[in-house]
Structures are given as C-alpha cells and as structure tokens.
Amino acid sequence: MNNITQIVGRLGELVRFHRNKAGLTQIQLADLAGVGKSTVYDIEKGKSTVQISSLFAVLAIMNIDVKFSGPLSAAFEKWSAAQSSDK
C-alpha cells in the first residue's frame, strides 16, 4: 500500500459518496460520464490504472474539483500569465 494507492482509494470513496447522495446507480453515472459501468466500478474500487480522461469525466459529473499544487506553483502562475501576454 503506497501513497498513490491511498490517494486513489480515498478518491474512489469520495466518488461513491457523491454518487450515493446524488441517488445515482453506477450505470447511470457511467452513462452520464460517457464511460463504461466497469470503469465507474474500478474508480470507486480505487483502481489506479484507469485513465485520466475516464476519471475526470466522472469527477466532472459529480462536480468534484481537482487542484494541483507544487512548491513552484506561485512561480508557475506568474510565468504562465507572462506567457499569455507576449505572442
């Protein structure tokens, strides 16, 4: 059990929690997200080999936001903004 397994496992629980509260079955969520029912099952089970596109499609339906932050995030924001301004 490494870090990523924990994270993905907890993420699966979060998805399931939201789905249950929303009153959706796995199949309904799968259809809404445009993925297969097996994929929803895998995500909730904490399978770490699902694709980002599948995961994010499901997260979007459940209105679950994803945020990334690294030690250089602030510097990145500045750099990124500068990139946009010059051609």
Next chain:
Amino acid sequence: MNNITQIVGRLGELVRFHRNKAGLTQIQLADLAGVGKSTVYDIEKGKSTVQISSLFAVLAIMNIDVKFSGPLSAAFEKWSAAQSSDK
C-alpha cells in the same frame, strides 16, 4: 477543447515547469518516477489518456500535491471519520 483537455494541458505545463526548475531531463524524471520517457512526454504534452498511476508517480517525484473537493466533501470527511471508528 473541453474542460478536461484544459485541465490536463495546464497540468502538463505545471509538470514541465517543475521539471525544468529541478534541472531534470524527461528521461531522468521518467526513471525516477518509474515510467517510460514517452509517458513523461505525453503528460507534459497534455495527453488525457495516460493512466492515473503514471501521472501520480510523476507528480509525487515533483512534490506536486493533488486535492479533490466536491460539494459534499465536508460531509464525506465526517462520514469517513465515522467509518474508521466503528469496526
């Protein structure tokens, strides 16, 4: 260009930014993360079909944190804590 494409694309830029500042080549980062060089390239390029395990392995090396938050996150935390206490 949908939402997920934007998110993953920006995530790729964030990874590249961190990697450059760390003074690592794609191959070095790939070796550290235990993935192939093509995968690092794909992530930085914003490919949305890479697997979670591959992405998170790279993010871990760069000390990039991932945070998920949905409308029911608070309720989930409480529920999750309760789950741990009872057998």
Next chain:
DNA sequence: CATATTTTACTGTTAAGGCAGTAAATGTGA
C-alpha cells in the same frame, strides 16, 4: 420473508496505452 434492485466479480473481445528505439527538429553553449 420474498422480490427487486444494485453491486460485485468474472468473461472474452476490441481498442489503445506503455514502452524502448530511433531519427529529425530544436535548443544550448563554447
């Protein structure tokens, strides 16, 4: 308790990612 619904688990098929190797393009420094 009986029945219906949902989830879990397994299946085979299909499609596609992961990967190393390679070569061209790009960038960097002397």
Next chain:
DNA sequence: TCACATTTACTGCCTTAACAGTAAAATATG
C-alpha cells in the same frame, strides 16, 4: 558556426484497460 544535449515525433511490439454481457452476492424495498 559547430558540436552536444534535449526534445519532439514516429515506429512496432506487447501489455492491458475499456467495454458489454452475464451471473452471483449483497443490499434495499415491499
């Protein structure tokens, strides 16, 4: 400009995720 390093792009092979179908286990509903 030349030489070196790095990135980009493409290749084919191999592995495996995605998927629908199905059946059994678990759960909910009446």
